[in-house]
Amino acid sequence: MSYTLDRTIADADFEEVDARTRKALMDAGFGVLTEIDVKATMKKKLDKDIDDYRILGACNPGLAWEAIGQEPKVGAMLPCNVILRSVPGGVEVSAVDPRASMAAIDNDELKAVAAKVRDMLDQIVAQI
Template sequence: MFDYTVATDKSMNDAIESIKESLEDEGFGILWMFDMKEKLQEKELEFQKELRVLEVCNPQEAQRVLNENQMAGYFLPCKIVVYEDNGQTKIGMPKPTALISLLNDDNMKLFAKDIEDRLISCIDKSK
């Protein structure tokens, strides 16, 4: 499976605040948050769905991964998406193991699995 996604009873803003806190506990920070609805409407395009993309990074882990294989830069920073689907807030991400498998590098798969497990834990804590 390419992604990991959970549903929550929290509002979009509460889910984002919760994921921010759990990421900080794991040494990750939100580098940037992109509001897809706002950006598309700014371009005068019709889009009513709430969808925010959070670019997240742990600088020490990014350095470790990039020192191992610079091609990992294609997958950094990690993305977590918070969106509404049929009235319910969802939190998800593409799995780092699925992305990094494109490099065919066994060492990188181990790094990706560690990061993936930690991000899944953050998402689960944020539900």
């Protein structure tokens, strides 16, 4: 099982893909709770250079509420990370597949929520 939902966008630069990603997330009811500029962090902490790489921690509050209600410790697996990274030929967007990340938790109701979130993230990635 793959653990990410992926798409490479060739017709836009990194910042445009970032803006399109944030809009697609917002339109689907997700907010960006956290943002990590991996490129800047690696330069600052290790003096290493990498191509553009950003991690967005996305959350749909209603679905997070539902998941936490089913499994209180699931917050350790939240939010849903979406990464943007420069690759040859464009910018790759990869969203975590919640079914893969929740597979270790033996809770059928939670797996149903994870499937809903996965479908939403799959649509979001396709729309970017």
